[in-house]
Amino acid sequence: MTATATNPLTTDPDPRQVARVPLSRLCRVELRKSWDTRAGLWLLIGIGVITAAIVVIFLLVADARDTTLDNFLGATTLPQNILLPVLGVLLVTSEWSQRTGLVTFTLEPNRSRIAVAKVVATLVLAFAAVLLALAVSALATALAAVFFDAGGIWNLSGGDFGDIVVAQLIAVLQGVAFGMLIMNSAAAIVALFALPLAWTILVNLVTALHDLRDWLDLQTTNIALFEHTMDAEAWAKLGVSVAVWVLLPLVLGTIRLLRREVKSA
């Protein structure tokens, strides 16, 4: 409760000559926001623990000849594919549900820069999650090589690893997009899982819609990524479905973010 310093405030430089906040700093701040709350930290720990657990379980139950690096890594992709989008959603929606947007958007009034920082931060986190999966899988492969005859085969190609990275980056980006568009944690998470699921069921049940499925159902088009069977046509189909399910909500969500009134109540 001491008095402030006594230097006169008028000697400060002209406000318009203060440098803009560098984008890299905004990205670091957004990254920090992902783990500096209890909920965020536990979500990250959860992703790590589940990734490690699934590899351990696979190591214990798999036949020796199946204990290959690409199988270990493949086992981690499904849980990460489900959890990473939630991470993306929460990093965006907490600004509204926890009302921190009041501070975030007064410290950086250019909201599109905040949007970019959030996208970069979530992509970094998703990449880190895949690297963790790779590290755990490598450890498991090494263990398998020691304990099993003919186990622990190092067979992962750079291309296959790239497929998994792409799949998880798409997943986390979809979470960010839905978070920006819906701006409410619970609703965004429900929509993120329910809408694509409903769409997948619909286009699979109705034979006449199978063409739509092959081009516009992300759950269908990303199978080739996980099965490492990507070719030109598969990339084209993946691109079209990503445009509809990820880029479109991301664009609409960004527009909404730029226009929305930031209020405390």
Add this chain to the structure above:
Amino acid sequence: MIVIEGLTKRYGDHTAVDDVSFHAEPGRVTGFLGPNGAGKSTTMRMTVGLTPPSRGHSTVLGAPYSQLANPGRNVGVLLDASAQHAGRTGREVLTLGAMVMGLAGERVDAMLELVGLTSTESKRRVGNYSLGKRLGIAHALLGDPRVLILDEPANGLDPAGIHWMRGLLRDFAERGGTVLLSSHLLHEIEVIADELVVIGRGRIVAQGPKAELLHAAGTLVRALDSAALKSALDQSGIAVVATRAGDGLIADANTEQVGRAAAAERVVLTELRAAEGAGLEQMFLSLTADDSREEVTA
């Protein structure tokens, strides 16, 4: 320096802020006074770019707020002290702010000390904070700004806390800083502010130096025939802003104007003097009573 010119915000048919204009000058603490729902927060949000105005514009330090580079280094803003992530510690909230502004970590410690938050308190999560106001003030002061925009900063503080804030803001203004703070409580503003801007139902109803507005509390007048006095004041276009016990009227004019109005209608006065004591409170109540009543029933 904050310049607000013709700011207007409409939500459908409802006009929350209606053509609000005022300046907040360096070296002065400007109090933004009005009942809840009068448009204070909306005006402040428009000033810092969180709410797009329907009409009008505003500048802070000569530029629209949204065009300030690293605004935290120039303008300290506290809009809602409770608007913090419940799972973040107080220290972490300040650390994030310091990171964005590009400040050293020592600045966080200095601000925690300034607002009297102990090391233990600062490590608690904001969800358990009873000291959110102090944390909010610390955040606003973090970037060593030249302008402070504070929405209801004293709300919920005890008298000692209000006294502390007055010292803090007075010191800030004396060093050449500009302070704009809002309150719906007259006694807070009366203690802290130099200049007053009074708002009711989205419109500015009075503004000027506190001393001047206090002075303009009107004239207490009594007459043998109170009805005749009312009609005499009415004919001279003098409003009766309040009544007092014993048929006393508070007229919105000086003693000479009231005296002339009474003389013109040959009303015998029994008392005529400048109203005092109630001061600003009288003004605040009279200026905003109708508005706030309608707000409640609306």
